[in-house]
Amino acid sequence: VDGVDDVRIALTAEKRERHIIAIGSGKGGVGKSTLTANLAVALAASGIRTGVVDADIYGPSQPTLLGTQDEKVVASADKVLTPTSSAFGVKTLSMGQLIEPGRAIAWRGPMVGGALTQLMEADWGDTEVLLVDLPPGTGDVQLTMLQKFRPSGAVVVSTPQDLALIDATRALDLFGQAKVPVLGLVENMAGYMCPHCGELSDPFGHGGAEAAAQALGHPFLGRIPLSIEIRLASDAGQPPAAQDTPQGEAFRAIAARIAS
Numbered sequence: 018v019d020g021v022d023d024v025r026i027a028l029t030a031e032k033r034e035r036h037i038i039a040i041g042s043g044k045g046g047v048g049k050s051t052l053t054a055n056l057a058v059a060l061a062a063s064g065i066r067t068g069v070v071d072a073d074i075y076g077p078s079q080p081t082l083l084g085t086q087d088e089k090v091v092a093s094a095d096k097v098l099t100p101t102s103s104a105f106g107v108k109t110l111s112m113g114q115l116i117e118p119g120r121a122i123a124w125r126g127p128m129v130g131g132a133l134t135q136l137m138e139a140d141w142g143d144t145e146v147l148l149v150d151l152p153p154g155t156g157d158v159q160l161t162m163l164q165k166f167r168p169s170g171a172v173v174v175s176t177p178q179d180l181a182l183i184d185a186t187r188a189l190d191l192f193g194q195a196k197v198p199v200l201g202l203v204e205n206m207a208g209y210m211c212p213h214c215g216e217l218s219d220p221f222g223h224g225g226a227e228a229a230a231q232a233l234g235h236p237f238l239g240r241i242p243l244s245i246e247i248r249l250a251s252d253a254g255q256p257p258a259a260q261d262t263p264q265g266e267a268f269r270a271i272a273a274r275i276a277s
């Protein structure tokens with residue numbers, strides 16, 4: 018990207034410490050959880066030991082996306098959790114596994130911070146990259162994440178419309194203020210791929226995130242099309258990144274740009 022440093026997380030054989038990468042968005046429903054799950058699957062497939070912390074307390078969806086919803090989370094006597102393993106080689110822990118399914122959560126800040134800490138300080142073993150699916154916006158979970166766990170980098174997801182991009186700018190600003198390197202911006206639901214003829218159209222516009230990234234001096238990591246196959250595969254716990262399709266390739270290309 019012109020004029021923007023490559024801030025990719027480099028995992029060298031000698032220095033395999035754990036990197037935390039926060040995935041954020043300005044608002045909900047833009048595909049942040051879908052991106053997180055698929056980046057994790059793509060990173061794991063490329064040989065990087067990868068875990069996912071699902072910190073989205075308002076809509077924990079990683080167990081569904083990675084097909085681990087039937088796996089029980091085990092805690093040791095001293096309350097250290099053991100992450101569940103998905104069929105795609107990704108370890109996961111989710112707020113959704115700490116509460117009963119379908120229960121609304123009305124937690125105050127300290128409880129949320131405590132739950133996040135329990136997920137982050139679980140027995141992640143030799144995990145090299147821990148992706149954290151943050152709740153949308155800039156609240157308690159984000160602050161605890163930034164202050165206590167100091168991510169190595171952050172990825173922000175947005176859809177192409179102006180309104181979503183304004184929210185995304187706020188999320189980028191939060192990471193900037195906390196001096197967390199922004200690895201880049203991803204545009205999701207960019208162009209609709211017709212399931213019948215494969216033609217692309219642009220229900221939410223096109224290119225907005227790339228222009229915003231450029232204007233703000235952040236790398237643009239790529240775009241994922243709005244595609245019914247992504248939605249169906251995600252709901253079925255079959256991440257598109259594990260499939261040999263153009264959608265899968267789009268996720269894999271972004272993963273290759275954030276860590277190698």
Ligand code: ADP
Binds near residue numbers: 052205243245251252
């Ligand atoms: P967020 O985490 O930002 O709230 P999700 O990842 O949960 O968003 O996605 C919201 C909904 O949109 C889900 O039903 C998901 O399957 C769907 N979705 C996300 N990205 C795409 C895409 N590129 N194409 C089609 N559906 C998508």
